[in-house]
Amino acid sequence: MTRTLAVVSAGIGRPSSTRLLADRLALATAAALGSDVDTQVVELREHGHDLVNHLVSGYPAAELELVLDLVARAAGLIVVTPTYAASFSGLFKTFVDVLDDEALVDKPVLLGATGGTGRHSLVLENAMRPLFTYLRAVVVPTSVFAAPEDWAGAAAPDLLAHRVERAAGQLAREISLRDAPVVPDPFDPPPLDRLLEYHPPGSR
Structure with missing residues (x-):
């Protein structure tokens, strides 16, 4: 079964x-998961206007809706942000x-x-882990920060690679322990027998 990595x-x-x-992670x-992995990369800069519009209107544009659906259905998620203030x-x-409250x-x-x-x-x-813990995600123990000095120097790339591989291994293990999430289609009607079920007044 192919697992999606967002x-x-x-x-x-x-x-x-x-x-x-993000690409390194x-x-x-x-690699840690092995075969049957579908990696899908989202560049938020390409959806900036749609994100603001969705925040204001409550309705996502078609392309942004695909991104939100991808995140909800993915078996695992990697998120990387630049640091500001x-x-x-x-x-x-x-x-x-x-994001949906249950995503x-x-x-x-x-x-x-x-x-x-x-x-x-x-x-x-101090900022990211509490946020994702609040959203009830399973955040792997190792997180990865990269400063300019992590990309240069004799030993820097090896040190960064070690952190990347350790974090990736932890994520791969957590993904392997779980079934792929099943996200109900809001436009998929319930089975007829469920619609015909009788519920006495006050029982629901």
Whole structure:
């Protein structure tokens, strides 16, 4: 059975270190899971206007609805945000705000973040982990932060790779322990026998 791995990157620029980290985490997770993995990457910058419109109107555009459905149906989720003012980006939070209340319940999630200095690494534990715990996701123990120095220097790439592989292995294990989520289709009518069931007054 093919398992879907959703990867959400809130990077703004092109090229983006946030997207680069997201890709590294996705590749490592897919490798740890083995075959039959469908990795789907979402660039939030491409849905910025739709996110704001949805927040205001309460109705997602067609493309954004596909993204929200992807996240809800995915067996596992990787989320990576740049750091602004010691927290996740506004674009990233807007995306989380429009998710269905049940979309992340019991879903394995790997957290990642990027920033201009290693001092911003606390964003993972002080801001992101509490947020996803509140949403009842299963957040893996290892989160990954990448500062500019993590991409350069003799030992830096190896140290980052070690953190990426450890986090990816944890996410892969959590995904393997669960069945793929089943999201009911709101336009799929219930079976006829259920519609014909008799419920005495006051029994519901």
